[in-house]
Amino acid sequence: MNRKQLVKQIFDKKTFLCVGLDVDLTKIPQHLLKADDPIFAFNKAIIDATAPYCVAYKPNLAFYECYGLKGMAAFEKTVDYLKTTYPHHFIIADAKRGDIGNTSRMYARTFFQEYDLDALTVAPYMGEDSIKPFLEYDRKWVVLLALTSNKGSHDFQLTTAENGRQLFEHVLLRSLEWGNKENMMYVVGATQGKMFQAVRKIVPEHFLLVPGVGAQGGSLQEVCKYGMTQDCGLLVNSSRGIIYASQGYDFAEKAAESAKALQQEMAIELLR
Template sequence: MTTQQLIEQIQLKKSFLCIGLDVDLTKIPKHLLALEDPIFEFNKAIIDSTHDLCVSYKPNTAFYEAYGIKGWQSLAKTINYLNEKYLEIFTIADAKRGDIGNTSTMYAKAFLEDLNFDSVTVAPYMGKDSVEPFLAFQNKHTIMLALTSNDGAFDFQTKEVNGKEFYKVVIETSKHWKNSQNLMYVVGATKAEYFAEIRKIVPNSFLLVPGIGAQGGNLSDVCTYGMNKDVGLLINSSRAIIYASNGENFAQKAREEAQKIQQEMEAILHNRF
């Protein structure tokens, strides 16, 4: 998917919502556990009930890898279902990979070629040669960790390096990598005051923003400081939507929660544009 196609979906749906598919078998409705593939069936129901309210889905691969080969098969079935039925949806493999060049090449092939996700999250700590293999894929996107929402982010990301906070150094450096136009960045919603500084460095890039809702992030604040002329934001919500109910009505309840966020986004877009 191209960036322009993503922008068009945001305009069409009046939404910049990304729904995280972080499936925990201890939290999904118990009646699904009797099915052959409860993870996929849960995802399918969530997707079918919310696809018109969001522009992106983001499976966190850890929640699939934890169940071994069966979990990986559920992930493959989920992305195949999205690519076959909802091709307009922007898909994110939240894998946070990052390794030396030849290993990164194989990670990139796994997620962007074999599974055919539109994008994958990566950790930039090993530098240019660990990220550029992901950037080499045409019409695919690499979403690089920039400023995360966890407490440990302050251990490194906001420390000063030669008078400049490290997350700024990382973002500025990445702009000079080959095919950097394919970069997006992860910026946690709980650090809304940092968005204005980040926009000075990457005014036109998309930012994937976790931390809304359960983690305490505020949508209005993120939009005030982080939105650009093309919106430029993918706001992720996972638990608040997919676990809105653990009863047989779970898909409808998930839709209701997604719709609340979409309506808030529509109001923000109306006021901004």
């Protein structure tokens, strides 16, 4: 999906919600464990319930890999289901990959060619040749880690260099030499509050993928105040707050309610 199509979806549906599909078998309704493929059964119900209220889905690979081949089969089925049933939803593989050039090329092939997903999260530590192979695909996106939502973001990302720039600013600036607002987004955690202003000084128009609203404590209003652009420029992710809204038979219904509540807040933000 290209930028124009994504922006159109956002304004047509009045939402910039991304639903994180982080499926943990210990947290899903226990009656689903009897299904042939509990992970897929859960995902399918969550997707059908939330699709009207979101523009993107973000399966987190860790939660599929940990169940071995069965987990990866459930991942593939989920992706297939999304692509055939909801072809206008943007799909982000949250995998935080990044390796030397020839290895990153293999990862790019996996996620952009084999699975044909829209975007992949990538870690910047290894620099240019670890990121560029992902930028060679048309209408595919790198979502580069910039300023993450966790406490550990303070360890290195906020280190100040000799030139006065913090590491995440250096990452943003360098990455502008590799990609552009049509093929690169950045992860900026909702928990970072006013730091969105520093991010927007360097990347005023790029899309930001924003985790950390909900379970991690970030505020949607603050994110929008400091991060929103004319064509929105935000994909705000919620995982646990939506998919585990209930652990009973009404899980899909409650997930829809949670997603709808966020969508309604987002509709207001889009009108400001």
